[in-house]
Amino acid sequence: MRVSPDLMSDVAEVLLSEEQIAAKVAEMGARISADYEGRELTLVSVLKGSLPFMADLMRRITLPLRIDLMEVSSYGGATTESSGLVRILKDLSAPIEGRDVLLVEDIIDTGLTLNYLMRYLRGKNPHSIKICTLLDKPARRLVEIPLDYVGFEIPDAFVVGYGLDFGEVYRNLRFVGVLRPEAYES
Ligand code: IMP
Numbered sequence: 736m737r738v739s740p741d742l743m744s745d746v747a748e749v750l751l752s753e754e755q756i757a758a759k760v761a762e763m764g765a766r767i768s769a770d771y772e773g774r775e776l777t778l779v780s781v782l783k784g785s786l787p788f789m790a791d792l793m794r795r796i797t798l799p800l801r802i803d804l805m806e807v808s809s810y811g812g813a814t815t816e817s818s819g820l821v822r823i824l825k826d827l828s829a830p831i832e833g834r835d836v837l838l839v840e841d842i843i844d845t846g847l848t849l850n851y852l853m854r855y856l857r858g859k860n861p862h863s864i865k866i867c868t869l870l871d872k873p874a875r876r877l878v879e880i881p882l883d884y885v886g887f888e889i890p891d892a893f894v895v896g897y898g899l900d901f902g903e904v905y906r907n908l909r910f911v912g913v914l915r916p917e918a919y920e921s
Contacts, residue, residue, distance in 0.1 A: 764795020781840055783898070805827060838864065841869055843876075
């Protein structure tokens with residue numbers, strides 16, 4: 736894998752600008768606040784890709800809430816294909832039994848990671864559990880899972896930025912962009 740010193744030159748196209756993302760996150764936060772009015776929410780986010788989304792979304796929700804973080808590995812390092820293998824690298828730090836949980840994801844691709852996580856979290860007996868994802872790539876779905884809150888549906892392209900990586904790089908881009916194939920084929 737070869738990363739250009741200027742990250743921008745590895746990006747073929749800006750798919751979602753910083754402004755588009757900010758407007759969508761505000762809209763999602765307002766909807767979630769209205770839907771859960773009068774309740775307390777637990778946001779569970781999945782590191783590392785969901786970090787910017789979680790940080791922005793939580794500040795757009797006006798309810799009392801707590802957060803928890805999990806980390807799973809779904810891809811075998813610098814590849815663009817899902818392995819289907821999910822390993823928990825970091826578990827929840829507090830019980831979610833009886834709580835209203837919202838799982839905050841960066842992107843749903845094949846759905847394999849989400850499918851595994853939902854089964855795992857349901858086993859912990861939350862009062863309710865819903866899914867919130869910034870990006871949905873339905874073209875590659877292998878497991879059908881109803882998504883409760885979706886920011887943007889995107890085409891079948893490998894995207895980076897706003898938390899999303901390729902080989903752990905590009906997470907700090909402020910927008911979501913399509914990576915040039917040369918950047919992952921080399
Ligand atoms: P899934 O199990 O195939 O749905 O994959 C989910 C995870 O794969 C996401 O949380 C991301 O970490 C990663 N992923 C899927 N598509 C992309 C992409 O286009 N760019 C970067 N990471 C991706």
